[in-house]
Amino acid sequence: MVTVSSDDYTFQKPQSLKLFEEAKAFIPGGVTANIKHFAPYPIFMKKGYGSKLVDVDDTEYIDYSLSYGALIAGHGHEAVLKAIIKQMIDSGTFVFGTPHELEIQMAKKINELYPSMEQIRFTNSGTEAVLLAIRLAIAYTKKPKIGKFEGHYHGGLNQVLVSINPSQEVAGDAKEPTPVYESEGIPEDQKHQTIVLPFNDLEATEALLRKHKDELAAVIIEPVQGGFIPAEQSFMDGLRKLTEELGILLIFDEVKTGFRTALGGAQSVYGIKPDITTLGKVLGGGMPIGAVGGKKEIMMLSAADKKGDVFAVGSDSSKTSKVVFHSGTYNGHPLVLAAGLETIRLLEDGNLIDRLIDHTMDLRRRLEDLYHSYHIDMQTVGMGSIFNIVFTKQPIKSYRDMWQADTKLREQIDLELLTRGVYVKPLNRYSLSIAHTAEDTEKTVRAHEEAIQAIFHLNTSMKKAAVTV
Ligand SMILES: Cc1ncc(COP(=O)(O)O)c(C=O)c1O
Structure with a gap:
């Protein structure tokens, strides 16, 4: 029987704990990506179907992580599975290594x-994808640096592993954030290649862009920060205008927002045309993928045909050095593309994406109503089929606004939910899929109510009593 203690925020999942101990002997920290780790220990899964995950202790969960948003069709969607198998059988191989x-x-x-x-x-x-986008921008503009926004995540490159989650003590001035590097192992001389910008503050961003315009190749942005804090329309419009005026490329990192805020991504919602876009996650239908696209004259810098390429025997480096290097054994993997194409086809069919977004809005409203009925300051923040639960009534417009939120309560709720069959990685976002049902919403709202009652030692009849958090 799984139990939770709200005093020390722990739970009991014996098989997961056993596997975690075993994993730690061979895998640093017991996880193959640090995002998979959380305290007291991560839960090991063994099966997934539709909106559900099943762990090694045979507990079933409604999954709101969906592999960090990738599985928009849910786990193991039959049509996606068939597309992968068909591709494998029809071609008789797993990968061609050719166009x-x-x-x-x-x-x-x-x-x-x-x-x-x-x-x-x-x-x-x-x-x-972000690596190639930045390399293209530097090659195109012949300028060395990039701008990125505080609180925004763009993957594991040195250039963008800065000021993703800085603490209040080190983050510096809100108008000119101090770059805070988020990893060991980044050479000191690479630490001056990125200018950190304040999200949703056009005036301060403008001042920094003007100051650094001669060295900035590009500004990279998550149009919806962390997948849940939307840029204000006026900020986006202003940023597009400014970057154009200053000869700085605008890169939309839509790895999270692509296909989730709308089929055409956040750029279709904002009506903005970035110079370069990166995609990932949903694009592969749960298989590993990324994509980079943009203006032809920028993208063509990576074309090998006329200028030769680094792999040609006896290649002439005076020519190859003119090509933006881009390669990869598995790029354009047929099984991945088959899964991705089928996933997009599903979303286009019968306006499923609109229904998914309506379903997400319904869950958000139901959760807000629930918490408010207990007088708890909670808001959901998000766009499309992604949102986050934030415990504060202060408006959330940027990374620093999240400092106001009660993250301790959020973590406690999340751990309670893990014992009640709702999986979201503690403190992480909620993503929904077309496999999530109205029944899942009911169960999720019920699990939240039980979590509130467990934490505040309440029962339903005490709902109207004020809860001070
Ligand atoms: C906006 C954004 N960019 C880039 C990445 C990195 O993608 P991947 O984990 O596929 O390398 C992520 C991953 O969460 C992301 O959310």
Whole structure:
């Protein structure tokens, strides 16, 4: 029997604990990506179907993590599974290592939904997509630095591992944030390549962009910070205008927001045409992928055809050094593209994406009503099929606003939910899929109510009593 103690925020999942101990002997920290870790220990899963995950202790969860948003069709969607198997059987192999037709199909589909992506290259992850986007921007503008916003995440490159989650003590001036590097192992001389900008503050961003315009190749932005804090329209409009005026490329990192805020991503919601866009997650239907696309004249810098490429025997480096290097054994993997194309087809069919967004809004409203009925200051913040639960009534417009939120209560609620069959990584966002049902919403709202009651030692009849948090 799983139990939770609200005093020390722990739970009992014996098989997960056992596997975690075993994993730690061979895998640093017991996890293969640090995002998979949380205290007291991560839960090991063994099965997934539809909106559900099942852990090694045989507990079933409604999954709101969905592999950090990737699984918009839910776990193991039959049509996606069939598309992968069909591709494998029809082609008789897993990967060609040569160009193939699915690459063209996917590039055309992306271009149809994201017209700013005139030409497209595929990668194996969002991180790799960001790498290529930044390299292209530097090659195109011949300027060395990039701007990124405080609180925004763009994967594991040195250039963007800065000021993602800085603490109040070290973050510096809100108008000119101090760059705070988030990893060991970044050479000192690389630590001056990124200017940190304040999100949703156009005036302060403008001042910094003007000050650094001659060295900035690009500004990279999550149009919806962390997938849940939307940029204000006036901020986006201003940023687009400014970057154009100053000769700085605008990179929309839509790895999270692509297909989730709308089929055409946040750029379709804001009506903004970025110079370069990165995609990932949903694009692969749960298989590893990234994509970079943008203006043809920028993307063509990576074209090898006329200028040769680094792999050609006896290649002439006076020519190859003129090409933006981009390669990868698995780029454009046919099984991944088959899964991604089928996922997009599902979303386009019968306006499922609109229903998914309505469903998400319904869950958000129900949760807000529930917490407010207990007089708890809670708000949901998000766009499309992603949102976050934030315990404060202060408006959330930027990373620093999150400092006002009661994260201790949020963590406690999340751990209580894990014992009640609702999976969200503690303190992380909620993503929904087309497999989530109205029954899932009911169960989720009920689990939240039980969590509130357990934490505040209440029962339903005490609902109207004020809860001070
Ligand atoms: C906005 C954004 N960019 C880039 C990445 C990195 O993608 P990946 O984890 O596929 O390398 C992520 C991953 O969460 C992301 O959310």
